[in-house]
Amino acid sequence: MAPRLILVSNRVNVPDGGPRQAGGLTVAVNAALKQREGVWFGWSGKVSDDDELSPPHVTERRRRTFITIDLSKTDFQEYYNGFANRVLWPALHYRVDLAEFTSVDLGGYQRVNGHFADALSKFIAPEDVIWVHDYHLLPMAQELRKRGHNNPIGFFLHIPCPPPDVLKALPHHEETVGALSYCDLVGLQTEQDADNLSRYFSGLPGAIQRAPGLFEFDRRRVRVRAFPVAIATAVYARAARNSVKSPLVEDLRQSLHGNRLILGVDRLDYSKGIPNRMQALGKFLEKFPAWRGKVTFLQVTPKSRVEVPEYIAMDEEVSTLVGKINGRYGDPGWTPIRYINKSYSRASLAGLYRSADIGLVTPLRDGMNLVAKEYVAAQDPENPGVLILSQFAGAAHELDGAIIVNPYEPEAVAAAIEQALEMPIEERRERQQGMFEHLATNDIDLWAETFLNALGETREQPRLLQSLRQLFASARG
Numbered sequence: 330m331a332p333r334l335i336l337v338s339n340r341v342n343v344p345d346g347g348p349r350q351a352g353g354l355t356v357a358v359n360a361a362l363k364q365r366e367g368v369w370f371g372w373s374g375k376v377s378d379d380d381e382l383s384p385p386h387v388t389e390r391r392r393r394t395f396i397t398i399d400l401s402k403t404d405f406q407e408y409y410n411g412f413a414n415r416v417l418w419p420a421l422h423y424r425v426d427l428a429e430f431t432s433v434d435l436g437g438y439q440r441v442n443g444h445f446a447d448a449l450s451k452f453i454a455p456e457d458v459i460w461v462h463d464y465h466l467l468p469m470a471q472e473l474r475k476r477g478h479n480n481p482i483g484f485f486l487h488i489p490c491p492p493p494d495v496l497k498a499l500p501h502h503e504e505t506v507g508a509l510s511y512c513d514l515v516g517l518q519t520e521q522d523a524d525n526l527s528r529y530f531s532g533l534p535g536a537i538q539r540a541p542g543l544f545e546f547d548r549r550r551v552r553v554r555a556f557p558v559a560i561a562t563a564v565y566a567r568a569a570r571n572s573v574k575s576p577l578v579e580d581l582r583q584s585l586h587g588n589r590l591i592l593g594v595d596r597l598d599y600s601k602g603i604p605n606r607m608q609a610l611g612k613f614l615e616k617f618p619a620w621r622g623k624v625t626f627l628q629v630t631p632k633s634r635v636e637v638p639e640y641i642a643m644d645e646e647v648s649t650l651v652g653k654i655n656g657r658y659g660d661p662g663w664t665p666i667r668y669i670n671k672s673y674s675r676a677s678l679a680g681l682y683r684s685a686d687i688g689l690v691t692p693l694r695d696g697m698n699l700v701a702k703e704y705v706a707a708q709d710p711e712n713p714g715v716l717i718l719s720q721f722a723g724a725a726h727e728l729d730g731a732i733i734v735n736p737y738e739p740e741a742v743a744a745a746i747e748q749a750l751e752m753p754i755e756e757r758r759e760r761q762q763g764m765f766e767h768l769a770t771n772d773i774d775l776w777a778e779t780f781l782n783a784l785g786e787t788r789e790q791p792r793l794l795q796s797l798r799q800l801f802a803s804a805r806g
């Protein structure tokens with residue numbers, strides 16, 4: 330039987346006419362599956378009323394199989410809203426202070442990982458290569474090993490990995506973060522993340538470090554390495570060129586009456602630093618009054634995780650701040666901040682990015698932040714905008730043509746906005762060119778191929794290498 334690539338993630342983008350998902354994980358998994366025979370397994374996005382497990386839904390599309398299962402209300406509450414999004418999400422974003430741990434939620438998280446492994450188990454053939462994604466599924470490799478699967482298993486963490494001391498603040502961390510040691514390869518967004526996980530692994534009981542980033546636990550070997558996630562740069566640049574003429578962009582342009590446009594695009598999430606950004610905008614308007622009435626800030630912020638209390642609180646906080654700044658600085662003909670909770674397709678956003686003089690990307694902590702990369706890919710090389718980027722986004726390790734800021738210092742962000750608005754065209758072009766070249770070379774296809782190659786090399790087994798070679802050959806063919 331031909332080897333298949335099995336992708337496992339919480340969300341699955343089933344091509345069944347339902348809403349398309351726009352997150353970074355979806356882009357990455359789609360690239361891994363591109364032209365490869367494969368399976369994508371995960372949650373259907375549906376929550377069923379009863380606690381009985383429903384059979385998996387299977388959808389076949391060309392050479393791909395999509396397998397999803399529903400979650401019960403209890404599972405959704407304990408696994409997704411509870412442990413994944415109220416404990417792991419804040420803690421891995423360095424916000425242990427926001428983590429609300431309960432052993433019930435941890436139990437639900439482990440139970441759902443077990444359900445996923447049970448359901449997936451039936452579809453796994455000995456030749457398959459398995460690639461698990463993100464913090465919802467930290468124990469998945471261990472669960473699959475318990476069920477006797479000796480397949481190569483890779484894992485990629487899309488969000489940050491904090492230092493060992495922070496990881497150890499997670500109650501029962503050995504059962505979640507520590508369970509990653511059952512993988513053959515763990516990929517992280519940056520060298521800093523990889524270093525943090527390596528230091529954590531080396532402190533686990535029984536760990537033997539064989540080489541930098543190579544650990545042995547009870548004769549199991551796991552490698553840790555950075556694989557900065559990327560975008561489909563050429564495709565995105567083309568989408569941006571095409572969508573500048575779209576009605577959305579045309580309407581926006583006309584409504585600006587010649588004002589310069591500053592754009593922010595983020596899910597409504599405390600890791601994105603939206604309140605800090607609003608304060609920085611307030612500072613900018615206070616310190617640089619000559620720009621009042623001449624710039625418009627558009628913040629596009631789809632709501633997410635709307636049942637989680639911290640997200641409900643943030644919604645209130647941002648709306649209040651926007652109201653205050655608009656109240657203080659606006660006048661009948663000009664509103665400084667336009668705040669929108671709608672979500673737009675990646676293609677529509679591409680046109681907005683290309684129209685913006687400044688891309689303001691200032692998360693307090695972010696694994697990578699693909700908005701930053703997409704903003705760069707979308708620019709007109711003759712007249713590019715300027716990226717202002719937080720030092721705490723993974724993308725800051727690569728995008729050296731951005732103005733790098735500390736999002737906790739509103740005055741510095743305000744000064745960066747002024748610098749960007751005044752930046753001469755030659756400097757803008759020069760900064761843009763270097764970043765675009767980097768993104769054009771290091772695109773999402775190369776990312777997927779590099780990860781899968783590294784996974785192939787983790788076991789010195791000719792059969793595995795042969796499987797991986799066949800996967801690549803079918804991808805190229």
Ligand code: F6P
Nearest residue numbers: 340352353354355463487488633
């Ligand atoms: O890795 C973080 C991530 O999975 C992103 O890819 C995506 O934008 C976001 O989280 C989606 O969150 P949720 O699945 O909770 O809506």
